[in-house]
Amino acid sequence: MSGPSRHLESILAQAGVGQDPAWGSITTPVYQSVTFRSIGSEPRGEGYDYSRTLNPTRSALEDTLAKAEGGAGATAFGSGMAAILAVFHWGLNQGDHVVLTEDLYGGTFRILEDELRRFGVRFDLVPTSDLQAVSRAMRAETRMIFLETPANPLLQISDIQRLADLAHEHHARLVVDNTLMTFVRQRPFELGADLVVYSATKYLGGHNDVLAGAVISPDSATAERIAAIANTTGGVLGPWDAFLLLRGLKTLALRMQRQETNAHALAETLRSHPKVSRVYYPVFNETGWTIQQRQASGAGGMVSFVLKNEAWALDLRKRLRLIIPAVSLGGTESLITEPYSETHRELPEELRRKLGLLPGLLRLSAGIEDPQDLVEDLLQALEGLS
Ligand SMILES: *Cc1c(COP(=O)(O)O)cnc(C)c1O
Numbered sequence: 121m122s123g124p125s126r127h128l129e130s131i132l133a134q135a136g137v138g139q140d141p142a143w144g145s146i147t148t149p150v151y152q153s154v155t156f157r158s159i160g161s162e163p164r165g166e167g168y169d170y171s172r173t174l175n176p177t178r179s180a181l182e183d184t185l186a187k188a189e190g191g192a193g194a195t196a197f198g199s200g201m202a203a204i205l206a207v208f209h210w211g212l213n214q215g216d217h218v219v220l221t222e223d224l225y226g227g228t229f230r231i232l233e234d235e236l237r238r239f240g241v242r243f244d245l246v247p248t249s250d251l252q253a254v255s256r257a258m259r260a261e262t263r264m265i266f267l268e269t270p271a272n273p274l275l276q277i278s279d280i281q282r283l284a285d286l287a288h289e290h291h292a293r294l295v296v297d298n299t300l301m302t303f304v305r306q307r308p309f310e311l312g313a314d315l316v317v318y319s320a321t322k323y324l325g326g327h328n329d330v331l332a333g334a335v336i337s338p339d340s341a342t343a344e345r346i347a348a349i350a351n352t353t354g355g356v357l358g359p360w361d362a363f364l365l366l367r368g369l370k371t372l373a374l375r376m377q378r379q380e381t382n383a384h385a386l387a388e389t390l391r392s393h394p395k396v397s398r399v400y401y402p403v404f405n406e407t408g409w410t411i412q413q414r415q416a417s418g419a420g421g422m423v424s425f426v427l428k429n430e431a432w433a434l435d436l437r438k439r440l441r442l443i444i445p446a447v448s449l450g451g452t453e454s455l456i457t458e459p460y461s462e463t464h465r466e467l468p469e470e471l472r473r474k475l476g477l478l479p480g481l482l483r484l485s486a487g488i489e490d491p492q493d494l495v496e497d498l499l500q501a502l503e504g505l506s
Contacts, residue, residue, distance in 0.1 A: 128303070131184065131187050131188055132184070132304075132371075132372050132373055133370055134370075135370050136180040136366040139176065139179075147363075147366070148180040148363065149176075150177055150359050150360055150362075150363045151171075151177045153175075154171050155170055155171070156168040156169050156170070166179075171356075171359070172351055172354055175359055177359040177363055177366075178362040181194075181357070181366050181369075182195060182334075184366065185324075185334050185336055185369075186336060188303050189307070189336040190307060191316065192338060192339045192340045193337045193340055193343025193346070194334055194337070195335050195347050195350045196332060196334050196356065196362060197334065197357055198331065198332065198333070198358070198361075199321065199333050199355070200227075200318060200319025200321055200322075200332075201231065201319075202333050202355030203318065203319070203333030203334055203335050203355075204228050204297070204317055205353075206346060206349045206350060206353065207266075207317050207335060208236060208241070209353070210315070210349060211315070212264060214239055214240040214241070215240050215241075216241055216242070216261055216263040217243065218232070218243045218262065218266055219243070219246050219254060219257045219264070219266070219292075220232075220244070220245050220246065220248075220266040221245070221247075221266070221267055221268045221271045221276075221278065222245040222246055222248070222475060223271045223273065223274050224268055224467075225268065225297070225299075225463075226463060226464045226465065227466065229245070229467055244257045245471070247276070248265070248269070249271075249276045249277055249278045249408065251279065251283070251286065254283060254286060258286070258290045258292070263292050263293065264294075264295060265283055265286070265287045265292060265293070265294050265295070266295045266297070267313075269296070269300075270300055270412070270422070272459075272463075273463070273477065273483040274400050274424060274477070275401060275402050275408075275422060276405075277407075277412045278411075279411050280296060280306075280311040280312070280313060280415050281311040281312055281415065284313055284314075288312070293315065294312065294313045294315075295314065295315045295316075296313045296316050297317050298318060299318050299322050300322070300323070300420050300422060300449075301418075302323045302372065304372055304373050304417075305376060305416050305418045305420065306416040309336075313338075314338065314342075315337060316336040317335050318334045318335075319332075319333055320333055320365055322448065322449050322450030323372065323375070323379075323450035324368060324369060324372060325364065325365050325368040325450075326375050326451055326452060327368055328453060330361045330368070331361070332357050332361055332362075376418070378488040379420075379421030379450075379488060380418050380420060380421055381491060382486035382488070382489065382494055383419065383421045383422060383484070383486035384403070385491040385494065386486055386494060387401040387403070387404065387423045389499065390423065390425045390498070391404065393502055394428075395427055395428050395432070395505055396426070396428065396502075397426050397427065398425060399423065399424070399425045400423070401422075401424075402419040403419050421450065421485060422449060422485055422486070424459075426482075427482070429480075430478070432480070433458055433479065435505055436456075436482065436505060437458075437482070439500070439504045439505070440456065440497055440501045441497055441500070441501075442454065442493055443456050443497055443498065447462050447463050448485070449483075449485035453489075454487035454494055455484070455487070456484050456485075458481065458482055459477050459481060459483050460472055460479045460480075460481060
């Protein structure tokens with residue numbers, strides 16, 4: 121790990137380069153092998169013996185992720201959910217309490233509600249953009265604050281540094297789900313976070329073709345613990361998917377730039393349109409934007425909005441010709457979804473309503489298409505609504 125420290129863009133552009141000792145291939149080969157020559161407890165080469173434990177293609181990806189995040193180690197999982205479950209395995213015991221961002225990814229809520237509650241884990245969903253509210257929610261048993269910022273779909277901003285301080289005052293840890301910003305825009309370890317987790321399915325992979333997750337650790341003891349959990353529970357990423365992710369990472373910095381430009385153009389278009397009653401976009405949220413500018417280097421590629429007539433939400437999605445009605449986010453294709461009935465339907469109805477995740481709220485993930493084409497598509501679809 122010696123040599124000059126490179127800029128993030130250079131690390132990403134050469135993700136996985138130089139991993140092939142046999143032929144010196146530029147890309148990391150797909151080591152589609154479950155097992156490796158080994159005798160007794162002495163594996164050959166770099167310690168590879170069985171692919172659940174360690175696989176060279178996955179290792180190349182994990183090395184890149186750790187380096188890019190500024191962590192000591194990373195573990196790649198078969199999905200974001202598998203990565204998040206590993207985070208809970210790492211940080212929670214029976215009787216512990218966790219505080220989470222309230223407009224949380226629905227699947228994260230479901231892990232706690234459906235799978236961990238019966239093992240005695242307790243949790244509260246809290247507006248983490250409000251430090252007082254978080255302070256009030258902390259209990260003697262609170263061992264973790266689990267943060268999404270910006271939270272999706274309302275793109276509320278939480279102050280990572282102050283929440284890290286608050287967590288540490290209570291002998292708890294701060295975990296950041298950095299899926300929406302990525303290490304290109306937001307660097308939680310530099311702000312005091314204890315662990316960073318990703319759905320790599322979104323921006324990191326970036327092509328809507330691979331489901332993956334990752335946990336990045338700040339020190340090697342934590343990294344070893346996370347790797348041990350992955351090896352024990354088995355939700356690791358396969359070699360082909362690791363290859364696809366390495367390939368996706370090479371263009372991450374460029375994609376983020378373009379997706380941000382496109383999201384901004386779409387947000388401005390929506391804000392000035394007579395059929396739109398509200399636009400959620402970090403730049404338009406005054407207090408949130410002050411924090412965002414301090415802790416991140418951009419606004420991200422997401423925009424949410426509410427139409428003046430709730431019934432238009434379905435019609436709008438049918439009228440779009442370029443922007444695709446589909447769940448998920450962060451890929452090269454622009455996608456639009458209704459969180460109430462799609463991405464966030466796992467949240468209890470009452471909670472969705474309380475949070476403002478109402479029918480008719482639409483969430484747009486900007487892709488890398490031409491910004492003018494995207495704006496024109498949105499305008500023609502809005503035009504047709506009546
Ligand atoms: C999609 C998503 C997840 C879940 O990841 P999968 O890869 O779909 O399992 C978790 N957190 C956030 C913020 C997400 O957007």
